[in-house]
């Protein structure tokens with residue numbers, strides 16, 4: 382189900398809580414909503430659709446990937462990026478990002494995994510993990 386986007390910075394500045402099995406329908410809605418904004422948006426966090434649970438969805442090499450409770454364990458190679466955000470109005474803003482990140486997360490089957498991501502995909506994940514932590518660019 383496609384859900385309306387939240388633009389309230391106070392709501393978006395609060396940290397999301399851990400997601401569990403009961404939140405898998407939110408993950409599905411997040412994918413549906415991200416797909417509806419294809420072309421404008423490459424990633425979303427659940428608080429952007431009004432649910433403060435730690436769930437993100439993003440483009441990864443032409444497909445969509447969902448993570449529950451993502452935690453960045455390691456980051457290497459800082460650079461300054463300019464990013465836009467569908468939840469925020471205005472021009473792109475500067476953000477410090479890292480070329481390589483190692484992320485622990487749970488899949489939609491609630492399996493815990495750790496993977497390394499590089500470049501653009503890593504940048505999207507960092508932006509969405511920030512959303513889960515209540516950090517806006």
Ligand SMILES: [Zn+2]
Nearest residue numbers: 465466467468
């Ligand atoms: Zn954003």
